[in-house]
Amino acid sequence: MIFRHLFLIPIGIALAAEVPAAEPYLAWRAEPASVPEPLGGLKGDAQRGRAVAANQAQGNCLACHPLPIPEEPFHGEIGPPLAGVGSRLPAVGIRLWVINARLIKPDTIMPAFYLDPKEIYRSDDDHAGRTLLSAQQVEDVVAYLATLK
Amino acid sequence: MIRFLVLLLIPLSLWAGPKSGYEYLTPESRAIQDDDFQNPGMSAVEEGSKLFHAQGEEGHSCATCHGEGGAKLDPRRIAAYPVFGKAQGKPVTLRDRVHICWEERLGNFPLEFDDKNALYLETFVRHLARGEPVNVDVSAELKPFYEMGEKLYRTRLGQFGMTCYHCHDQYPGRKMRAQPLSEGQTNGFPTYRLGSGKVTSLGDRLNECMVSLRAARFEHDSEDYRNLEVYLNARGNGLKIETPAVRY
Numbered sequence: 001m002i003f004r005h006l007f008l009i010p011i012g013i014a015l016a017a018e019v020p021a022a023e024p025y026l027a028w029r030a031e032p033a034s035v036p037e038p039l040g041g042l043k044g045d046a047q048r049g050r051a052v053a054a055n056q057a058q059g060n061c062l063a064c065h066p067l068p069i070p071e072e073p074f075h076g077e078i079g080p081p082l083a084g085v086g087s088r089l090p091a092v093g094i095r096l097w098v099i100n101a102r103l104i105k106p107d108t109i110m111p112a113f114y115l116d117p118k119e120i121y122r123s124d125d126d127h128a129g130r131t132l133l134s135a136q137q138v139e140d141v142v143a144y145l146a147t148l149k
Numbered sequence: 150m151i152r153f154l155v156l157l158l159i160p161l162s163l164w165a166g167p168k169s170g171y172e173y174l175t176p177e178s179r180a181i182q183d184d185d186f187q188n189p190g191m192s193a194v195e196e197g198s199k200l201f202h203a204q205g206e207e208g209h210s211c212a213t214c215h216g217e218g219g220a221k222l223d224p225r226r227i228a229a230y231p232v233f234g235k236a237q238g239k240p241v242t243l244r245d246r247v248h249i250c251w252e253e254r255l256g257n258f259p260l261e262f263d264d265k266n267a268l269y270l271e272t273f274v275r276h277l278a279r280g281e282p283v284n285v286d287v288s289a290e291l292k293p294f295y296e297m298g299e300k301l302y303r304t305r306l307g308q309f310g311m312t313c314y315h316c317h318d319q320y321p322g323r324k325m326r327a328q329p330l331s332e333g334q335t336n337g338f339p340t341y342r343l344g345s346g347k348v349t350s351l352g353d354r355l356n357e358c359m360v361s362l363r364a365a366r367f368e369h370d371s372e373d374y375r376n377l378e379v380y381l382n383a384r385g386n387g388l389k390i391e392t393p394a395v396r397y
Binding site: 056063121124 | 304305306307308309310311315316319320323324325326327359360363364365366
């Protein structure tokens with residue numbers, strides 16, 4: 001075990017240049033069905049948000065939700081289709097779903113994409129101290145879903 | 150939307166006891182499992198058989214006590230694992246039993262817990278009980294360990310913060326991206342994996358799930374995994390042992 005870590009040190013140094021340091025976590029305030037303010041006052045970009053939703057290493061919303069992203073072959077069957085979600089929910093409501101769906105449905109499978117890292121139990125080393133999505137990525141995804149009318 | 154509601158109702162209405170991972174395979178993959186000559190997992194059984202009959206440091210083999218080909222081993226007893234070990238004061242998995250015999254009965258130098266020879270021996274022994282229904286008694290001494298295992302099964306883990314329960318109780322049969330989720334049953338372990346081409350222990354499989362959750366792994370030889378193995382096996386009580394099953 002110790003040996004394995006020793007071998008990993010040089011690799012860790014090599015990667016350090018590429019993996020950006022964890023961003024500082026930004027506090028947010030939830031109302032019963034919404035997060036009214038954008039994280040850090042950031043402005044979302046729907047085009048980037050679409051890419052985050054499809055990217056396996058980022059949002060990977062497609063793992064669970066069918067989405068109107070026809071160029072991606074496999075859409076999950078776990079969550080509801082998100083086509084039309086922008087008519088069903090206001091952007092501030094979508095923001096709460098993405099940040100922490102457990103505040104809406106405590107038992108949900110849906111990951112909390114912007115949870116205080118202190119509340120994450122047993123993260124692996126590579127992801128310790130990090131939220132699943134960055135604040136900017138959350139706002140981008142919210143902006144994208146809000147366009148799905 | 151209607152399709153989504155229908156999908157939601159199916160698992161609720163058709164719950165009829167545990168379902169083996171076999172049921173989630175395509176007919177082509179089932180055919181590989183069904184034919185011992187095609188099933189690559191059988192090579193682990195053969196390796197295990199050689200070890201079972203090999204002389205240990207003290208001059209005898211597993212077969213000296215347990216009979217040629219394990220003829221004196223009772224399949225019902227194998228299907229009852231993990232059992233409560235009075236001497237150990239905790240659950241003893243089939244893998245633990247292999248190590249105990251290896252060291253104490255054969256007098257051999259201890260193997261690493263997840264050594265491949267231990268995996269082969271475990272696969273060979275469990276294969277002897279193929280077709281036998283899993284039957285782990287958690288009504289007495291194993292009860293607290295079963296409960297700790299269930300607690301872990303229902304604990305949100307890693308950066309993704311999902312539990313075993315979410316995928317394997319709430320959504321079996323539904324696809325996550327391209328992959329259909331199963332109930333996560335253990336009756337086929339150790340299993341041959343079509344993806345990696347390797348015979349895989351339960352501990353390795355659990356660690357694959359940990360990687361997916363971006364969670365820190367547990368040691369194979371940890372009380373956490375031992376308790377989880379008790380819970381998982383008892384959860385599948387009644388399913389027939391399929392070792393070495395073929396899985397994705």
